[in-house]
Amino acid sequence: MASITDTPYLYACIAVFLLILYRVSPFHPLYGIPGPILFQISELPMIFFVLRGTHHRVVRELHQKYGQALRIGPNTVSFTSLSAITKIYGSSQALEKTSAYDLHLIKGEGLFFIKEKASHIPRRRIWNRSFSKEALEQYQHPIASQVENLVYWLVERTKTNGSIDLVKILPQYAYDSTNSVFFSGTAFHPSLLDSDDKDSIVNEASGYFGAFGFFSHAQPFFHIIKHLPGISTFFKFEAFATEAARRRLEKGSPMRDGISYWLEGEDDQPTLAHKDLPIESATLLIGGSETIGAISTFLFYFLLTNQKWLIALREELDHILPDESFHGTFGILDELPLLNAIIQETLRLGTPMPGLPRLVPKGGITIDGLHFPGGTCVSVPAWTHHTDKRYFPNPYEFNPERWIEGGKFMASRGTILTFGGGPFNCVGSKLAYLQLRILVVLLLLHLDFTLAEGFDPAKFWGGIRNRRATTFLEPLCIKASPRKI
Numbered sequence: 001m002a003s004i005t006d007t008p009y010l011y012a013c014i015a016v017f018l019l020i021l022y023r024v025s026p027f028h029p030l031y032g033i034p035g036p037i038l039f040q041i042s043e044l045p046m047i048f049f050v051l052r053g054t055h056h057r058v059v060r061e062l063h064q065k066y067g068q069a070l071r072i073g074p075n076t077v078s079f080t081s082l083s084a085i086t087k088i089y090g091s092s093q094a095l096e097k098t099s100a101y102d103l104h105l106i107k108g109e110g111l112f113f114i115k116e117k118a119s120h121i122p123r124r125r126i127w128n129r130s131f132s133k134e135a136l137e138q139y140q141h142p143i144a145s146q147v148e149n150l151v152y153w154l155v156e157r158t159k160t161n162g163s164i165d166l167v168k169i170l171p172q173y174a175y176d177s178t179n180s181v182f183f184s185g186t187a188f189h190p191s192l193l194d195s196d197d198k199d200s201i202v203n204e205a206s207g208y209f210g211a212f213g214f215f216s217h218a219q220p221f222f223h224i225i226k227h228l229p230g231i232s233t234f235f236k237f238e239a240f241a242t243e244a245a246r247r248r249l250e251k252g253s254p255m256r257d258g259i260s261y262w263l264e265g266e267d268d269q270p271t272l273a274h275k276d277l278p279i280e281s282a283t284l285l286i287g288g289s290e291t292i293g294a295i296s297t298f299l300f301y302f303l304l305t306n307q308k309w310l311i312a313l314r315e316e317l318d319h320i321l322p323d324e325s326f327h328g329t330f331g332i333l334d335e336l337p338l339l340n341a342i343i344q345e346t347l348r349l350g351t352p353m354p355g356l357p358r359l360v361p362k363g364g365i366t367i368d369g370l371h372f373p374g375g376t377c378v379s380v381p382a383w384t385h386h387t388d389k390r391y392f393p394n395p396y397e398f399n400p401e402r403w404i405e406g407g408k409f410m411a412s413r414g415t416i417l418t419f420g421g422g423p424f425n426c427v428g429s430k431l432a433y434l435q436l437r438i439l440v441v442l443l444l445l446h447l448d449f450t451l452a453e454g455f456d457p458a459k460f461w462g463g464i465r466n467r468r469a470t471t472f473l474e475p476l477c478i479k480a481s482p483r484k485i
């Protein structure tokens with residue numbers, strides 16, 4: 001039997017020991033950046049908290065203890081300052097993505113996964129076409145139709161079951177909305193709301209995105225296991241996205257949907273190669289739905305547990321949109337101060353996200369007066385920044401007023417990282433705002449809501465987890481009924 005003193009084991013142990021020693025020694029380039037010793041020597045503590053879904057809270061606590069620059073891995077530094085946000089994500093010199101974005105099995109090149117700015121720019125131009133002013137106007141009707149289906153199911157399921165869990169139903173609506181806006185409804189049928197997501201697509205997608213979050217801290221492990229037979233079932237969601245792309249290409253589009261903007265460029269505009277549609281479809285389905293599902297769940301949680309804002313918002317809407325059959329242009333919604341302030345405050349507090357990893361280029365950079373060599377992984381965690389009282393006084397208070405000045409909504413009153421920043425920021429943010437506005441307005445115009453008996457806000461809040469995908473361990477059960485005016 002092999003023993004630890006056999007030569008290969010001995011060498012391996014010595015190598016690990018020397019590596020650990022190096023990582024905490026003055027010879028390591030990150031020596032002197034404070035952080036817990038276990039995080040300095042290994043990725044394992046971070047992996048542990050990522051698996052538990054609590055790393056956003058842990059990193060925040062560590063920043064409070066150790067300060068603005070924090071070593072959270074052997075080669076990884078987390079920052080919490082506005083200057084670091086500008087340097088890492090926002091400036092013309094914004095950093096590129098790390099190899100944490102290489103984690104997919106699906107073939108082709110996808111916007112989200114492209115790490116270098118030079119190759120990212122042409123693909124981003126193709127995507128941008130599907131978020132032009134004209135395109136967004138075109139999406140209003142399909143979005144409103146999906147919200148109307150949601151209204152129907154909220155009432156029906158309340159009637160059948162006594163209450164309805166928003167944690168479950170809002171993501172279903174979000175996937176239906178992406179399917180309708182981008183795929184002309186061809187990605188899957190029937191809609192997830194109509195089938196009550198019988199194939200568990202929401203869970204598959206959330207598990208897939210969660211695996212992406214986990215493996216970004218254990219990349220070598222991913223590159224080993226991806227070759228194992230049978231592992232593709234783990235990536236069932238990629239197969240689903242590939243099928244969605246195939247169906248969209250086969251069935252075409254009766255209307256100008258989001259994907260048609262990519263496939264049919266005007267004049268000399270470059271178009272998307274069909275071989276890249278599967279990977280872009282995976283990004284669309286998750287990027288456009290998992291996020292909206294989670295943020296809208298937060299939004300209704302905040303409104304239902306802060307009745308004064310719900311009442312004030314109803315007043316604002318009733319004043320501007322007195323007719324519940326309102327189906328006009330949704331353009332005027334951009335102007336409503338409280339509606340937009342409530343959405344912005346939800347985006348601030350509804351982002352239990354990790355720092356988006358970026359790579360220090362060759363030659364290194366200086367952030368907040370500290371020099372970092374090329375190859376260091378750096379980030380600013382959204383949750384830590386959004387709950388930093390230097391930038392947001394009483395950070396845990398849901399207070400939409402912090403976004404209002406002189407009676408107007410002012411997004412510039414604070415910097416939030418919900419949509420990332422700089423050249424790799426969220427390409428769909430304008431659509432996200434549009435979807436959230438239409439969702440809130442139509443639900444409030446059509447329905448009365450109450451929280452189901454026994455709802456415990458503290459328990460709900462304690463059950464929020466993030467592994468890149470946000471999950472809610474506790475239900476958010478409500479009763480919905482047609483509005484009595």
Ligand code: HEM
Pocket residue numbers: 111112113124283284287288289291292295356417418419420421423424425426427428429431432
């Ligand atoms: C509230 C909703 C949303 C949130 C919170 C959100 C958040 C984000 C964030 C943080 C990033 C940067 C990711 C990174 O650098 O790793 C991102 C990128 C992206 N998002 Fe969103 N997103 C939302 C809605 C949408 C929608 C509706 C779409 C499309 C339909 C979309 C598509 C994308 C894509 C394609 C990227 C990659 C952009 C690039 O690399 O150029 N997102 N999003």
